[in-house]
Amino acid sequence: MIRRFFEQARLYHKGRRAAFSAEEFALMEIGYPLVTLIFYCLIASYSFQTNDLTDWVIGNAFLLCTNACVFGLGNAFRGERYTGRLRSIIASPSAKLPLILANGLYPALFAVIASACGFLVGSLVFGVDFSGVHLGLAALTILCAMASASCFGLFLSVFGLINDSMHLVLNVVSYLLMLFTGTEFPVAQLPLAGRVVSQLMPLTKANAAMKLLFAPEHGAFWPLILAELATGAAYALLARFLFGFAERCARRNGQFDLF
Amino acid sequence: MNLAVLCSTMRVQMKQSFARPMFRFCLIANPILNTILLYEMYRNAGEENFMAYVVLGAGLMGLWGCICFSSAGDINRERYSGTLALIFATPASFPGIILGKIIGNTLISLLTLGISLLTAVVLYQVPLTLESPLYFLLALLAAVLSFVVISSMVACLLTLSRKTELYMNCIEIPINLLCGFAFPVSVLPGAVQGISRALSPTYAVELLRMSVWGVNDPAAFWNKLGILLGLTALYALLSALLYRRIDRRVRIAATLEVA
Numbered sequence: 001m002i003r004r005f006f007e008q009a010r011l012y013h014k015g016r017r018a019a020f021s022a023e024e025f026a027l028m029e030i031g032y033p034l035v036t037l038i039f040y041c042l043i044a045s046y047s048f049q050t051n052d053l054t055d056w057v058i059g060n061a062f063l064l065c066t067n068a069c070v071f072g073l074g075n076a077f078r079g080e081r082y083t084g085r086l087r088s089i090i091a092s093p094s095a096k097l098p099l100i101l102a103n104g105l106y107p108a109l110f111a112v113i114a115s116a117c118g119f120l121v122g123s124l125v126f127g128v129d130f131s132g133v134h135l136g137l138a139a140l141t142i143l144c145a146m147a148s149a150s151c152f153g154l155f156l157s158v159f160g161l162i163n164d165s166m167h168l169v170l171n172v173v174s175y176l177l178m179l180f181t182g183t184e185f186p187v188a189q190l191p192l193a194g195r196v197v198s199q200l201m202p203l204t205k206a207n208a209a210m211k212l213l214f215a216p217e218h219g220a221f222w223p224l225i226l227a228e229l230a231t232g233a234a235y236a237l238l239a240r241f242l243f244g245f246a247e248r249c250a251r252r253n254g255q256f257d258l259f
Numbered sequence: 260m261n262l263a264v265l266c267s268t269m270r271v272q273m274k275q276s277f278a279r280p281m282f283r284f285c286l287i288a289n290p291i292l293n294t295i296l297l298y299e300m301y302r303n304a305g306e307e308n309f310m311a312y313v314v315l316g317a318g319l320m321g322l323w324g325c326i327c328f329s330s331a332g333d334i335n336r337e338r339y340s341g342t343l344a345l346i347f348a349t350p351a352s353f354p355g356i357i358l359g360k361i362i363g364n365t366l367i368s369l370l371t372l373g374i375s376l377l378t379a380v381v382l383y384q385v386p387l388t389l390e391s392p393l394y395f396l397l398a399l400l401a402a403v404l405s406f407v408v409i410s411s412m413v414a415c416l417l418t419l420s421r422k423t424e425l426y427m428n429c430i431e432i433p434i435n436l437l438c439g440f441a442f443p444v445s446v447l448p449g450a451v452q453g454i455s456r457a458l459s460p461t462y463a464v465e466l467l468r469m470s471v472w473g474v475n476d477p478a479a480f481w482n483k484l485g486i487l488l489g490l491t492a493l494y495a496l497l498s499a500l501l502y503r504r505i506d507r508r509v510r511i512a513a514t515l516e517v518a
Contacts, residue, residue: 024425032429039436046442047300047312165280172284175292185299 005098006105013106029110030117033064037118040184041126054129057122058210059183065115065142066149066203067174072107073153074170076100077160090250096243100157101150108146115142133213137221141213144225145206148232152202154239161246182207202231264351268359273367276329285324286368290375293317297441298383309385310471314375316441319464321371322406323440327431330364330410333357335423343515354502361410365403390473394480398470401484402463405491409459412494415501439464459494462487 017025037060044056076099080086089099122128156173160166178184180198187198198204209224276282294317301313334357337343347353379385389395413430417423435441437451438460444452455461462483474480509515 019422020425024422027429028425032432035436036432039432039441042436042446043297043300043441046446047297047304049304168280168284168288171281172288172292175288175296179292179296179299184296189299189302 001098005102008099008102009105012103016106030114033067033114034117034121037061037064037121038125040178041122044184045126051127053122053126054214055211056184057119057126057128058214059181059207061115061118061122062142062145062203062207062210063177063181063183064118065111065146066152066177068107068111068114069104069146069149070153070156070173070177071170072104072111073100073150074156074173075160075166076103076157078164078166079103081160081164090247096247097154097240100154104150104153108150112142112146137213137218138210141206141210141225144209144228144232145203148202148206148228148235151232151235151239155235155242158239158242158246161243161250177201177203180204200231202228202235204228205231261351261355264355265359265362268356269363269366272333272360272363276325276364276367279329281328282325285321285328286370287374289324290317290321290371291378293320294375294378295382298379298385307386308388308471309379309383310387310389311468312441313385314372314379314387315464315467315471317378318372318375319440319460319467320435321375322365322368323434323460324431325364325368325371326406326410326413327427327434329368330361331413331417331430332423332427333360333364334414334418338515347509347515353506354499357414357502358407358411361407361414365407365410369403389471391470394474395467395470397484398463398466401487401491402460402467405459405463405487405494408491408494408498412498412501415498415505418505434458434460437461457490459487459490462490 020028037057040060041053041056045051045053077086080089089096119128119130123130156170159169163169180187180190180194180201181203182198183203187195187204190198205224205228209221209228212218212221212224277286294313297313297316298309301309304312306312334343337346346356349356376387379387417426437447437455438444438458439446439455440460444455444461444465447455466480466483466487469480469483
């Protein structure tokens, strides 16, 4: 079972990577996200009139990480439909969750590398000081953020069965993550409804927890981490429920899409 | 070049582009979300007129997004749908058809500026002033011309590759960054500013911003406009050379496919 999971993950990666040379793949997976991080940090530096870009480096490095989880997993069914495997997957008696997770394994690994490179760029280009940060807690925060974002990605992946415009859905979601997670500006700036939405989004609490690691007092670090995990668990449950519903509809109606 | 062919190509292209979910994201959702994002980032920046960085920034980022995900990939899209050979071999000129597509895309993409303006007015009721409307109109015309020529050049370059999707994704943010769509290029390091100065959109953005703030120094405006038109002419020449090269290559190889 575990061997099949890793073999499947490797095959998914091979399928994605096959068309590109190693340089092109590195450009796509790591280079481009880093340029994106630099772009938003430069806007922040000019608009907030500050040289201390710690918050933006952290937030955008996190986004690099989670975007890969969200896009990697969210596109799972779109890719399967495109390659004509959706029928076999829906009809087979095997569990669908390992398949979706296998799809997101390599993107998540590259996302971690991109995220680490993001912190490195933040340190080298924007002078962010990581010397006082507890590395173990920082790694834990990144893992929690990734777990939560992966659950969110699973939830979004079901929308691949409900509509045929996953590019549209995922791109809008990537902007919503920027707007509501406190990555580009403080959540406190949002109106009340926006602040409520921000608490329902993955990453908001992990982002705040990571920022606390840079502060002298870690204060509410653990409650934030637990809240982030709870958010992820809620999305996982929602995904499970929605996928069960979609699967039942597919079997009953004899078609693979709900749209 | 047949004007009827140009016009009908433009019309068909606008309909085809609008039918694609990704284009609809770039055209409608992207400027709305970018306006919200930039407004929240700039609201405490001490900038009185949000037109310069928020509306123009979001509109131009949307416009460039549309170009990246439509004009740049149009030739490849024709190849994918099996119609490239047909439009290449028709009695109407191939560059004329491609130009019609690009002009159609660019014109419809100008909606991003209007959507961005509307979002700022409706959501935030922020002060938006345009000090020199005539200069703005002139700058906008020059910017459109510049974007049409750049799109044509990028479309040519991407025709030579099968990996259009990769490059389409990878040119969006770097151009936003280098051309200063959301902040002045003076924020960038000196060496990077050298690259910015070789790109015509940099001057287009500066001209538009000058006319938003009010043109106090007409000589500086005309000077920048001259540089913009010069660069646009240079790009047009390069584009024509590229088309000739592709045409020759196609005739020698007797195929429109790429290696």
